Amino acid sequence: MIRALLWKEWHEMRARYLLYWLALNAPIVVVSIWMAFSTTARAPFAGLSDATILKYLPVALLEPFLISTVYLLAAGYLGVTTFRPEIEDRSLLFVSEQPVSRRRYVAIKLLFGGLQVTLAVWFATVLAVSGAYALMLASHRVTLAGSSGIFRAMLAAGLQSAVWSSLVSLIVFTGSALAAALAPRWWMAALGSIALIVGTVLIELNYVDFIPLPANSEPMSFSMNFGSNNPQWVTLSRPLHLDELASFGQWHAWPQLAALLLMVVFAVLVTQVYARKELT
């Protein structure tokens, strides 16, 4: 029975899952290719050595930040479309006429969708760091022997931040699913999802430090200079230090626990709403 439900879910959602994976990962691949083939784009990396790799490799950590903010729209889309099409075309009635509890059906959908969100987030985080490092290695001034430790530290920081990125994405995914369950029209569900995303980002930016620099550390600035006359398209005032890097994504426990709790509450509410939902 569960295999059949998973089969149905995969068939109905695979295009949307692919879209989500592409949204998170395709920009990394495109940027990597662009940088690999464009001299201008490669310029900031060209002068890097084992000693200075910490100056630009942390740029790859922009990906978890984007996942926790801009890409939440994609998680919201996935949450709404996991449930809304079945309500709109009324095929939820067909499932309701099978001897399977709606709670179980909804739980399977949430778990399967949540797994896709989590995998895509973690994969994108690893891909961004690995892609950036591969480009640096390709410049031949950065060596594996001299910089693999920094890469590992960077990867650890990325994975650390992926915990938060995936939790926030899951909040938006389950919250949007709840909006889809409650709203009588798809566009209302979409509006609900967007409101949830805006609220999440505002809370996140106010209460969570993405790069919590130590109080006595040297200030760091970041500037971007696009244009053909300026080969240095991105400038960082100073490299990060390893101890600063270790703190990336290392938030206090309470926001993560609160996020986990909120995600569980949303998921339980979705199953409850569907269990009692009248199918008109």
Next chain:
Amino acid sequence: MNAVETDRLTRIFGRVCAVHSVTLQVPEGAVFGLLGANGAGKSTLLRLLAGHLKPTSGIASILGRPAYPPVPARWLRLGYVSQSRYLPAWMTIGQCLDFARAMRPRWDVGKVERLSRRFELPLDARIRDLSRGHYVRLQIVLALAHNPEVILLDEPTSGLDPAARRELLSMLIDEIGLRGRTVVLSSQLVEDIERMADVVAIMDGGSLVATGAPDALKGSRSRIECASPVAEADLCAVPGLVELRRGPDGAVAVTNEPDGAIQFLRARGVEAATVVAPSLEEVFFDYVNRRPQ
């Protein structure tokens, strides 16, 4: 024991009362026909019985348990053919049958194969591409595949041409009628109901206006044709009078007490009064268009 029961079942959508205080009992093994015009409330009543809709008041029960809230295990004993299309459009017929088979432990593989052959179901065709005829046949296969004890059929023949309708009804009678299952069948076509049902209920404006065996219903609206002139006062006093019509050939009194009416008229010297048995269709129109006050 009654397989299907409702007690003052009511469902209101906004300001529209789609089903109004319907009380009915369908004994096990009976074929119960719901007859009504468009918008009479038949589909809503069946959706209430299926547990898809929550009653505004009253209760519906299937096999001794309330239809709402829906209990998944009930679908092991219940089959439902809806009037509307909601099977997943992207599935092929084969995929749809395989999916339903995985869901239902009592799936009768041999029966499904036999029905699929008899219904000439194209297993590779996508559901979105199916004609109304094939779609209904697929729904019927899905509804019968697990040998349910109760089957709800919501206008299975609507939208079919007369030949397809006749063929489908024959198949339904073969597959359902002879096997002693409880069936609730709705239709706006009197012929369909008359062919299949043991008990007929006529719905109008969300209410049940008449219930009984087809012959009993016909008896409830007998026509007394009076060839010779009859005094107005006598006609109006005919026992069980439901309606009085006057035509060029004389008066017609529609009554639910034909024997009493004949005796009454003959006692008043009206010898040229005869009882004409109405068809179920005439009875249906009597109830639906000219309900007695």
